[in-house]
Amino acid sequence: MSASGGSKAIIAALSANLAIAVAKFVAFIFTGSSSMLAESVHSVADSGNQALLLLGGKRAERARTRTHPFGFGRERYFYAFVVALVLFSIGALFSIYEGWHKIADPHPVESPIWAFGVLIFAIIAEGFSFRTAIKESLPHKGDASWVRFIRRAKAPELPVVLLEDLGALLGLIFALFGVTMAVVTGDAVWDGIGTIMIGVLLAVIAFVLAMETKSLLIGESAAPEVEEQICAALENAPEVTKVIHLRTLHLGPEELLVAAKIAVDHDDTATEIARGIDEAEQRVRAAVPIARVIYLEPDLDRAEQAPSSQVR
Template sequence: MAGGSKKVVFAAIGANAVIAAAKFTAAVVTGSAAMFSEAIHSTVDTGNQLLLLLGLYKAAKPADREHPFGYSKELYFWSFVVALLIFAVGAGVSIYEGIHKIIAPHAVENPLVNFVVLGIAAVVEGGAWLLALKEFNRTRGRYTIPQAVRRTKDPAVLAVLLEDSAAILGLVIAFGGVAGSYFLNMPVLDGVASVGIGLLLAAIAVVLAVETKALLIGEAASPEVVAAIRKLADQHAHVAEVNEILTMHLGPEDILVNLSLDFRNDIPAGMVESTVTELERQVKETMPQVRRIFIEVQSAKAHAEQVAQADNPA
């Protein structure tokens, strides 16, 4: 997944950097607030994707004494920073510029320049969006896109997909604002389009922030992964009962598992040890994304009492 994430991010950086320069040039030549908002949008996207690359790089660092579980959550942190920047810079500047243009509207000059730049941007952004969608579809399985957005554990691909989707919609809004401003002789529509782009970015930022926050504070593995772990444990004849399976994503491909098992009372301690070793090997071979697994030996009765005490503290 990391390789796929990097490919998507690199493609987005290249597309947005070129488009941002073209949009800024068009905004200066024509005086369009909507085009200026789009230029800010592409610039923010470029900076955000550089931050995602930083997150991917830092997340790959090996575990050490200070961080025994590794640095996988670095990606989640930097993805959350990206959401904040989209909201604060992208949305904030676009809405401010749009309101300023609505209060003091002026005609857009040389609109053909805007149309040409928007057309080129649509082609380039569309290619980057298709690449991000392809990578996203590769992992979403049988779920719909909205369901997959809520379930994804890879915020890098999600961020690029959301940003590219917003970029395409932003181009449509900008085109409508520029065209309406020129052909209807209503310069105020250019400002309205800028505000619309800002609101779109704010919505994207909120979605990304909510999903990344869930991962940052600790989100469980998918039900399919938990069910597969339970099935492997149940297959061992010496396991009397699976008390509890706790999982947490430390990164897109880094799952921490805590497994509480009740073993049969008539087996020797050596058999318990060999079963634990074998089960750990099976889980990691079947699900390589499970990097760390801790197996706790505990009677079902003791576990139930512990859970009840935790749910009803004195």
């Protein structure tokens, strides 16, 4: 997944959220609605999250050092994980607290026209942002479902922006529901209920993001189909008879470490084995361009050497 697509979606979301945050705070000042306050904090948190994603992408481009010989590609996963923590701590917990406070001490929504106007504007702006995220994700999603794309994507930016934009749209709908019910019924408790709904929604999204980015952060292998391509490329080298075992690890979204033990003919000379390993590496890089770090260990196929009675 190219970083450009993710950056475009992040910038679109950041621009929308900054404008929406200002509008929501203005609406909160005029209405006193807890739903509007929760949505204001939600937009501020989202803006900070998008800034973190941009920062992570920039820091991940640093060249490798002696203490970090494989580079800094996984910093993108770290900052995506921080985004999940921010979304939960600032967005979800604040919204749930504010909603509980409004239910315990309800006060009417004043000048609701401000809330309705800002919420409609925010829904339109978030819709454009969400559309951009979907458009940038489609080439990478392929035929997979959206759930599978979010779970399997190795670049965290697009899944994070997709979930944030989806959460923002649903949160706006919850806020609109809470404010509308509070105005129609004259019961401000509905405003608090809408606020708690926003908080629960953000908590769920934060949990999903945390689980997915944690998996990437501690290290994920390549997808099964990618590992099959690597095995095929290795076994197509003349000096390699088979792949005994293979391990892969994403050092970053666009950088894969490949470690394999390969079986070679016991009659091959050291020169032939070295040449075969070089050719095998070239075949792997041609088949899987992100396989940038490759370690191959030659060995003999023990199964072929064992007596026929011991082979299963």
